[in-house]
């Protein structure tokens with residue numbers, strides 16, 4: 001199976017964990033697109049009722065609403081039962097890098113208030129150690145060149161996330177800087193260092209934030225706990 005087929009497999013499988021009446025966090029990305037498509041189908045067929053979605057990006061809101069899924073603002077719900085999201089890398093010890101799609105800030109906020117978090121990935125996302133995938137950090141535009149320079153001085157090999165010939169803007173209108181680290185030896189220490197740099201709003205290091213992972217494999221979907 002190619003990567004896209006594996007993404008479709010895990011996306012579809014994850015909808016089996018959604019039950020009628022749930023408030024569901026809907027992630028962002030190409031794998032999540034398959035999940036939202038399937039959820040829309042189940043809602044339209046009447047197999048899942050009273051589903052409320054809380055999205056992690058304007059892109060997902062648009063898709064979900066076009067399929068007839070009821071969407072509420074995060075502040076209009078008192079909890080989220082289950083969030084299903086993608087990931088860019090998951091290490092052996094279940095730590096993750098997210099934000100390849102630029103939605104890391106809302107994704108982390110939604111994950112934080114979720115009773116359970118499930119990541120859906122194709123098998124290529126499982127790694128021994130984090131870092132090959134460039135680590136995104138979201139920065140406030142004001143003075144962001146100075147944040148970039150500091151990251152460069154520290155040897156973190158930053159690049160601006162681009163959208164054509166302009167800097168990419170997140171749903172909060174912030175910029176994203178990708179750090180080309182290759183290997184992250186101490187994810188917690190790095191996350192702590194970055195989040196304390198003035199101007200950085202959030203990092204794509206998602207540590208101790210996932211309960212279950214569904215991996216799309218050639219032998220079918222596998223659940224890791």
Ligand code: 5RP
Pocket residue numbers: 027028029030031032085086087088097098099100101102103104107
């Ligand atoms: C978006 C994300 C995505 O979940 C992550 O990039 C995985 O995306 P895809 O399913 O397209 O590979 O964190 O900010």
